[in-house]
Amino acid sequence: DTAVSQTPKYLVTQMGNDKSIKCEQNLGHDTMYWYKQDSKKFLKIMFSYNNKELIINETVPNRFSPKSPDKAHLNLHINSLELGDSAVYFCASSQLRQSHNSPLHFGNGTRLTVT
Amino acid sequence: AQSVTQLGSHVSVSEGALVLLRCNYSSSVPPYLFWYVQYPNQGLQLLLKYTSAATLVKGINGFEAEFKKSETSFHLTKPSAHMSDAAEYFCAVSDRKTSYDKVIFGPGTSLSVIP
Numbered sequence: 001d002t003a004v005s006q007t008p009k010y011l012v013t014q015m016g017n018d019k020s021i022k023c024e025q026n027l028g029h030d031t032m033y034w035y036k037q038d039s040k041k042f043l044k045i046m047f048s049y050n051n052k053e054l055i056i057n058e059t060v061p062n063r064f065s066p067k068s069p070d071k072a073h074l075n076l077h078i079n080s081l082e083l084g085d086s087a088v089y090f091c092a093s094s095q096l097r098q099s100h101n102s103p104l105h106f107g108n109g110t111r112l113t114v115t
Numbered sequence: 116a117q118s119v120t121q122l123g124s125h126v127s128v129s130e131g132a133l134v135l136l137r138c139n140y141s142s143s144v145p146p147y148l149f150w151y152v153q154y155p156n157q158g159l160q161l162l163l164k165y166t167s168a169a170t171l172v173k174g175i176n177g178f179e180a181e182f183k184k185s186e187t188s189f190h191l192t193k194p195s196a197h198m199s200d201a202a203e204y205f206c207a208v209s210d211r212k213t214s215y216d217k218v219i220f221g222p223g224t225s226l227s228v229i230p
Binding site: 004040041042043044045048056090092103104106107108109 | 219220
């Protein structure tokens with residue numbers, strides 16, 4: 001069984017469109033994250049939710065809006081897509097807020113290409 | 116703020132040779148340090164972590180890392196490289212803020228193993 005699953009795996013869309021990426025974890029973890037990995041493999045945290053509460057919100061354009069309907073799901077909605085949004089988006093989860101006690105478990109990523 | 120640097124964006128070793136991937140951190144408080152590995156088209160997986168217990172940390176797949184406070188380093192080593200070790204390796208530091216922390220990743224080192 002996949003621990004952290006993201007859909008879709010690939011997403012190709014045009015500038016100006018709105019799209020969503022879904023993430024689900026079956027590990028029973030309390031905390032979930034969205035990371036963005038750019039073309040140079042640099043990985044940057046975007047958001048973190050703990051038990052449906054937003055706890056980390058980095059400097060991300062407000063076109064990006066996370067939603068956590070329950071602690072097992074964290075979706076990412078992106079409005080008015082721009083070329084610079086092209087990247088691989090990773091969902092992750094951890095058991096506890098403090099990651100030194102609980103490692104991050106990553107999904108396999110969603111490769112977003114904006115044309 | 117905490118940060119991580121990884122010397123060498125790309126490292127090539129021969130199969131059976133020593134693997135050494137360098138990581139230096141910057142932190143005003145005792146850090147928690149991690150190494151993650153990313154295989155092609157996959158998410159990141161935890162290799163090992165340092166959480167202020169033993170300074171020499173053993174991880175999966177024969178990897179280990181040594182925390183050296185005086186050098187602010189946490190280099191990753193493996194005595195004998197295997198073809199299956201070819202991947203992207205990320206050093207990371209835990210940034211503690213209030214009751215939660217976030218993981219800051221280095222830029223990554225791509226490891227190639229030559230037969």
